[in-house]
Amino acid sequence: MFVTKDLIKEQFEKDLLYMYLAAEKKTKDIILPDFLEKLHTQETYSTTKIAKYIGKTDAVIRNYYRNPHIEAYIGLERVGRIIRLDYKAAYRTYMVTIMVQMGKQLKDVESLLGVRPGVRTSNPNVTEVAATQNNQLLAEHVTSMTEYYNKSLKVLYAQDELRLAERELDRNKLEYLELENTKLNLTQEINTRKSEYKQQQLLRLALKKSNASNGGFFASLFKKQETVDTDTIVNEALDSLNSLEEIQGIYKDKLQEIELKLQENKNEKIEIEKKIQQKEINLKALDKQLSLRIPSEKKEDSTWIEEAAASVEYEESD
Secondary structure: OOOHHHHHHHHHOOOOHHHHHHHOHHHHHHHOOHHHHHOOOOOOOEEHHHHHHHHHOOHHHHOOOOOOHHHHOOOEEEEEEEEEEEEHHHHHHHHHHHHHHHHOOOOHHHHHHHOOOOOOOOOOOOOOHHHHHHHHHHHHHHHHHHHHHHHHHHHHHHHHHHHHHHHHHHHEEEEEHHHHHHHHHHHHHHHHHHHHHHHHHHHHHHHHHHHOOOOOOOOEEEEEEEOOOOHHHHHHHHOOOOOOOHHHHHHHHHHHHHHHHHHHHHHHHHHHHHHHHHHHHHHHHHHHHHHHOOOOOOOOOHHHHOOOOOOOOOOOOO
């Protein structure tokens, strides 16, 4: 099975180095590199290959392993000069590399992990307990930062949901306008058909009157004086048209269907507006929670932890 970023998140969520880097603004976007997905959970890799993935030389990452505490943290497999790394060791190596790129030293990584030995102090009132307190302060800081960014993500999700609901409302309004336009066109078509029918009826009456006087209009068109059946002529013309009842019947169902859709649209609009209102309330609540929990960023460098121990100094490890 190949490694996934979700697997790394799950397995390293309580790793102090991971928590620190995830909380830092400078590194939270690069904490999960793409090369992880090229690794297999059941395979091990050479330092040369992992160094290439990380973008460093083999000598650079081997230098990290000269520190026994860093080597123990990474969890590599060593047989003489041969070193093999599984995906976890490769990822820990990557995190150490990021720390170094940030300008940290390996002793800072040791302090962060709580494994740096040899506390020496010029202040007799400061004991080795101070080093433990440093680690506790750092853990609290990392936890606070992690909670803050998790809440920030919730705010972003809430904003996205609100925008989706607003777009849904825009779609609803557009659909309503289209239905109203369809209804208007249908009404105009009905009126046109009714007007055509009325004009034919008027023509029928006019022809009857014309036929009744002077032998009729149609009679004058023929040499022989014949009685012309105007009713037959007009009825043939009317046969091509629908009666008023038929016209109303044809469009009745269409109009009812449009009216039903308009009502459904109005009901949907009410529900969408309620949803938007609730999402706005939720977003305001999340914004308020976030503003109350903004962690201090005045001391971004990890060395601020050491200030809690006053004049504590650390000896270099061989």
